[in-house]
Amino acid sequence: MWDGELDARLRRELMAWLTVRTHDGAQPIGTSELADFMFDGEQFRVLDRQRGITKPAVLPSALSLRTTYRSPGQPLPYDDHIGDDGLVRYKWRGDDGEHWENRALRAAMRAESPLVWFFGVGPALWQPVYPVFLVGEEPAEQQFIVDPDVARGLITPGSRVEEHLRRYVVAQTRRRLHQPVFRATVLRAYEGRCAVCSLAHPELLDAAHIVPDSSPRGIASVRNGMALCKLHHSAFDANILGIDPDLKIAIRPDLLAEIDGPTLRYGLQERHGEHLRVLPHVRAERPDPELLAERFAVFLAEPQAS
Structure with missing residues (x-):
């Protein structure tokens, strides 16, 4: 009983x-x-x-x-x-x-x-x-x-x-x-890989908002998200790395001019000009171009370090 x-x-x-x-x-x-x-x-x-x-x-x-x-x-x-x-x-x-x-x-x-x-x-x-x-x-x-x-x-x-x-x-x-x-x-849509570098360790991946969830347009939808590793998520949030509506990666110009160790070179600088390496197979789950454009405008407006 x-x-x-x-x-x-x-x-x-x-x-x-x-x-x-x-x-x-x-x-x-x-x-x-x-x-x-x-x-x-x-x-x-x-x-x-x-x-x-x-x-x-x-x-x-x-x-x-x-x-x-x-x-x-x-x-x-x-x-x-x-x-x-x-x-x-x-x-x-x-x-x-x-x-x-x-x-x-x-x-x-x-x-x-x-x-x-x-x-x-x-x-x-x-x-x-x-x-x-x-x-x-x-x-x-x-x-x-x-x-x-x-x-x-x-x-x-x-x-x-x-x-x-x-x-x-x-x-x-x-x-x-x-x-x-x-x-x-988001991680399911990207098959557990970073969209930028294709790292495939889920414990090192985040679901990054394209438009922050603090914004009225920052909905918790797969089209407002990308799977990013810790490095590229942090760079994206800090507007060091941007992604345009054509899914092309840009690195902030002052970072491109820096000379530092291999993490900066291979992790960020060499991603400049590349397109995202991993995208959802289902087209309806891919990043919304309008949200990318909104976020990329913020990236372009970010002041550079002197």
Whole structure:
């Protein structure tokens, strides 16, 4: 007979297992690999392939929720978004609040149970984010309020929040939810290689925003991203390295004139004038030329060292 203690242990063990399998969240996990999860010596289903909410029959409430992957340009099945209080909204299943999936989420909310949110970052590929908690419901908007474990005790969901606190919660929500999903989506699109030098060690790669996420146009979309190694990401962020809308690399002129060691020469100076070496095979996932043009204008305007 399942009780609260067994339910809590299952959730702890699932999250510990996901931590190991995803290398502490650095890598996504496939649908088939999720079937490997065992609890007390038996396979245990943690993701429903047909439904957005997973509630195994033995549990009193939902165990996980998911957001399905859609190719760039395709609409998402649900409008999940950040609210005015900085927390995320997750839409009901359908428009019936008493649908069993909505009841399963409501039960998890009342029990304050931690859930796993699986974000699709490619076909049959998921970035798990955990723990997340359902901390409120807005029936008029047919949605639940999700806290990715950043605001518990800080704010009351749905209430007016001072702007500085809202900015903090939004920033932490993006860090916990959007950044891991963005990284996994971009690295998958670039097949785990740096766009500039084709380095193929994921632990040395970042998902770089073309237009910074602090900008209104800096959305966490694969078309606003590139896989870059640590060196080229830092150079790109510092406007030492620029990439024009034709995917051609430029190095700031004062850096080209410097004489230093092999890192400067081979890592940066010899990249000047080259085109990106690695691009997504799917054209719809390649960098947006308009965003590249916007960012390249900033690079060109960067003052040079005297």
